[in-house]
Amino acid sequence: MGKFQVIDHPLIQHKLTIIREKECGTKVFREVVDELAMLMAYEISRDMPTENIEIETPIQLTTQKTLAGKKVAIVPILRAGLGMVDGILQLIPAAKVGHVGLYRDEETLEPHEYFVKMPEDIDSRQLLVVDPMLATGGSAIMAIDSLKKRGASNIKFVCIVSAPEGVKALQEAHPDVDIYTAALDDYLNEDGYIVPGLGDAGDRLFGTK
Ligand SMILES: O=P(O)(O)OC[C@H]1O[C@H](OP(=O)(O)OP(=O)(O)O)[C@H](O)[C@@H]1O
Numbered sequence: 001m002g003k004f005q006v007i008d009h010p011l012i013q014h015k016l017t018i019i020r021e022k023e024c025g026t027k028v029f030r031e032v033v034d035e036l037a038m039l040m041a042y043e044i045s046r047d048m049p050t051e052n053i054e055i056e057t058p059i060q061l062t063t064q065k066t067l068a069g070k071k072v073a074i075v076p077i078l079r080a081g082l083g084m085v086d087g088i089l090q091l092i093p094a095a096k097v098g099h100v101g102l103y104r105d106e107e108t109l110e111p112h113e114y115f116v117k118m119p120e121d122i123d124s125r126q127l128l129v130v131d132p133m134l135a136t137g138g139s140a141i142m143a144i145d146s147l148k149k150r151g152a153s154n155i156k157f158v159c160i161v162s163a164p165e166g167v168k169a170l171q172e173a174h175p176d177v178d179i180y181t182a183a184l185d186d187y188l189n190e191d192g193y194i195v196p197g198l199g200d201a202g203d204r205l206f207g208t209k
Pocket residue numbers: 077078079080081102103104105109111131132133134135136137138139140166192200201202203
């Protein structure tokens with residue numbers, strides 16, 4: 001089973017409380033999602049492999065560490081995942097970005113795919129699939145299915161708020177995928193929204209409601 005980690009750093013908890021508040025407007029919501037993604041990327045990249053290289057400082061030759069291993073691609077699930085891309089790119093600026101467009105049918109809660117554009121070499125990259133919300137898990141599962149069909153195998157899923165139902169479903173469907181979240185909330189309500197949650201992340205990011 002992949003790792004499941006709640007990244008409960010005080011700065012992350014504080015910022016998450018800001019965007020949970022219903023009075024938080026689009027500008028602040030967008031800025032804080034960006035900051036949260038950057039802080040989460042710092043923690044998620046903790047296990048990145050390093051290797052020794054020889055360099056010359058102004059003083060002498062020395063052996064020091066540099067990043068090794070697989071290069072990264074960030075894969076936001078549209079739309080709301082887009083809000084997390086820039087924050088991660090601040091820490092991993094050479095990452096490529098692939099996009100998976102999904103919307104959740106408001107009645108059935110089933111996800112529907114409407115767009116996929118991936119870097120050609122996703123099979124050799126560490127993929128960070130990002131979406132602020134993991135609710136039923138349907139969207140994350142479909143996005144990861146779609147990536148695996150295209151050859152991806154090394155996948156981490158990064159969300160801001162998760163529901164126990166979605167975590168369980170994603171773990172069952174993709175037990176090889178590590179899941180990182182800033183908060184594990186209580187449950188899903190009858191409309192498929194996370195409780196207490198933060199509402200509809202896409203609408204709040206883009207001001208569409
Ligand atoms: O775990 P699930 O039950 O699948 O729900 C989570 C999905 O729902 C939201 O997207 P939405 O369909 O609202 O699209 P949007 O990002 O374009 O608003 C959210 O951003 C996730 O992608």
